[in-house]
Amino acid sequence: MHELSIACEIFEQVKSTAAAHGATEVKHVTLQMGKLSHTNPEQLSFCFKVLAEGSIAENADLIVEMMPPTLECECGYNGALDEKQIRESSELKSELLAYVAAMKCPVCGKPAQIIGGRELIIKSIEIETENEN
Amino acid sequence: MLMHVIHMGHDVFKANDKIAGKNRKALDKHSVFSVNIMGAIGSGKTTLIEEAIKHLKEKYRIAVIAGDVIAEMDASRFRKLGVPTIPVNTGKECHLDAKLVEKALGEIDLHNTDLLILENVGNLICPVDFKLGEHLRVVVVSVTEGDDIILKHPMIFKTAELAVINKVDIAHAVDVDAEKMKDDILSLNPDVPVILTSKHDWESLETWISFIELGIAIAQEAQKK
Numbered sequence: 001m002h003e004l005s006i007a008c009e010i011f012e013q014v015k016s017t018a019a020a021h022g023a024t025e026v027k028h029v030t031l032q033m034g035k036l037s038h039t040n041p042e043q044l045s046f047c048f049k050v051l052a053e054g055s056i057a058e059n060a061d062l063i064v065e066m067m068p069p070t071l072e073c074e075c076g077y078n079g080a081l082d083e084k085q086i087r088e089s090s091e092l093k094s095e096l097l098a099y100v101a102a103m104k105c106p107v108c109g110k111p112a113q114i115i116g117g118r119e120l121i122i123k124s125i126e127i128e129t130e131n132e133n
Numbered sequence: 134m135l136m137h138v139i140h141m142g143h144d145v146f147k148a149n150d151k152i153a154g155k156n157r158k159a160l161d162k163h164s165v166f167s168v169n170i171m172g173a174i175g176s177g178k179t180t181l182i183e184e185a186i187k188h189l190k191e192k193y194r195i196a197v198i199a200g201d202v203i204a205e206m207d208a209s210r211f212r213k214l215g216v217p218t219i220p221v222n223t224g225k226e227c228h229l230d231a232k233l234v235e236k237a238l239g240e241i242d243l244h245n246t247d248l249l250i251l252e253n254v255g256n257l258i259c260p261v262d263f264k265l266g267e268h269l270r271v272v273v274v275s276v277t278e279g280d281d282i283i284l285k286h287p288m289i290f291k292t293a294e295l296a297v298i299n300k301v302d303i304a305h306a307v308d309v310d311a312e313k314m315k316d317d318i319l320s321l322n323p324d325v326p327v328i329l330t331s332k333h334d335w336e337s338l339e340t341w342i343s344f345i346e347l348g349i350a351i352a353q354e355a356q357k358k
Contacts, residue, residue, distance in 0.1 A: 002227055002259050009145050021139055036288060037146070038258045100287035100321055111323050114291075118262065122143040129135050 003040060006120065007047035014057055014125055023127035026057040030124045034067045034117040035099060041066075060125075069117030073105035078115070082106035149263055152231035156238060156266025163243040164356035166349045167251060169229075169265050171289060172273030173282065174255030177299040179207045181273060181330065182250055184338050185345055186214045193247040193349055198237045200229040200254045207252060217241060228259035231266060248349050257286040269348050275300040276309040283317035290321045295328070295344055302331035 010029070018026050029048070033039060041064040052058050072078045085102035105112040160167050172178045186195055197218040199208040208220035219237040221229060229251060241249070251267060253260045257274070272293040274282055277300060283290055290296060296318045301311045315327045326344070330337040 002262075005226060006145055009148065013141065013143050013145075017139055017141055021137065023137075024134075027136070038262055038288065094285075094287075097284055097287045100291050103291070118146070120145040122141045122145065124138050124140045126136060126138050129137060 003043040004047045006039060007044055007051055010044075010122055011048060011051045011055075011057065013122055014060075015055060017125060018056055018127050021127060022129050023056060024130060025128040026060040026125055027128060028061050028063055028126040029057070029122065030063045030065065030126075032065045032067050032119065032121040032123050034069065034119045036069050036096065036114065036117040037120055039120055065123070067117060067119065069099050069103070070115050071103060071105065071112035072115045073108060073110060073112040075105060075108040075110065077105050077107045077112065079106075146262055149231045152235050153264035153266040156231055156234055157268075158266075159238060159243065160249065160266060160268070161355075163246065164352050165243055165246045165249050166269075166345075166352035167249040167265075167267045168269045168271055168345060168348065169251045169253060169260075169267035170271045170273060171253040171257070171260045171293075172255065172271075172297075173257050173275065173278050176255070176273045176275040176278065177330075177332065178252055178255065178273050179210055180332055181297065181299065181338075181341060182252060183210060183214065184332065185250070185342050186211065186216055188338075188342050189248065189346065189349075190214065190216060194245050195248045195250065196241045196246045197250045197252065198229070198234060198241075199252045200233070202227070202254060217246075223254055226259075227254055227256045228263050229253050229265055230263045234265045247353070248345065257282070257289050261288045261292060268352065269294050269345075271295045271297065273297045273299055274314070276304040276311055276314070277307050279307075280309045280311075280313050280317075283314055283321070287321050290318050290325070293322065293325055296322075296325050297328050297330055297341060299330045300332075301329045301337075302333050 045062045081102050086098050170178050195216045197211045200221045205220040208218045211218040219240050221233050270293050272289050298314050304311045318327050328340050
């Protein structure tokens with residue numbers, strides 16, 4: 001359980017960016033979360049809400065976009081996993097495991113390097129400001 | 134009232150990775166070889182580290198950063214062996230992160246260190262996302278966790294550079310097939326070396342220790358160039 005410290009980092013970043021842009025309120029915070037990261041979106045939202053109480057982000061909605069893993073292979077392939085492989089390993093009953101099990105290059109079949117899907121990015125915030133004078 | 138969308142693109146884990154990169158530079162500068170030992174609670178991480186220290190301390194200068202949620206029990210076990218040990222209490226956190234290691238590095242005489250052992254908090258989930266700046270990522274599990282432990286925690290095995298299955302001497306008693314565990318690890322990460330160990334089997338410990346010694350040799354060789 002490290003959602004609280006991650007939520008702290010997100011909250012601090014959101015707060016300072018909002019302040020730098022003269023926000024009176026933060027309406028939305030959009031995150032991109034890699035499906036291979038060990039972060040739980042519901043717990044993260046809960047922690048963020050608790051931290052944001054009484055701040056300009058108090059009523060902000062946390063929108064989490066889940067990002068699929070991407071691979072890079074020595075054969076030159078660079079892109080998404082083979083969705084068919086994931087469906088075939090669906091008896092594994094764990095999405096994370098299915099993704100990891102499917103991490104072979106869809107072109108040449110060799111084990112490929114993970115290049116995306118582990119990230120947690122604060123993509124954007126939507127803020128409200130006073131009318132410009 | 135005006136609405137604006139501000140694009141941020143701030144990667145939360147990258148902040149940690151950046152500090153990890155700094156740690157790595159500091160270690161490389163002093164040609165210190167560092168090992169991040171991750172693993173399940175009670176899998177025998179501390180015991181394996183103790184064995185490595187006992188057999189390497191005459192040859193190499195060793196330091197340890199011992200991560201624990203609370204208490205300093207592991208740290209005191211390493212201190213008994215006469216190696217400088219920095220205990221790091223992570224408090225509510227379930228893993229070591231680069232910042233905690235950076236702080237601890239400030240208390241270690243890197244000039245006079247060949248091997249730095251980072252004992253992570255017992256956990257197969259959280260340490261995966263947090264690089265420390267280490268040269269070698271080791272994951273330790275033991276047969277007592279059950280033979281489905283590997284597939285329940287795929288990412289740590291996928292990203293490890295050495296996997297240890299410990300306490301294999303009692304596999305039969307806990308009705309676990311250590312070879313199945315090994316096969317599961319290889320199915321996730323076909324290139325990772327997997328070693329089976331028991332603290333009662335010196336030969337198996339020798340294999341474990343030789344992996345660390347190999348890393349130290351490579352670090353020292355790199356320094357000469």
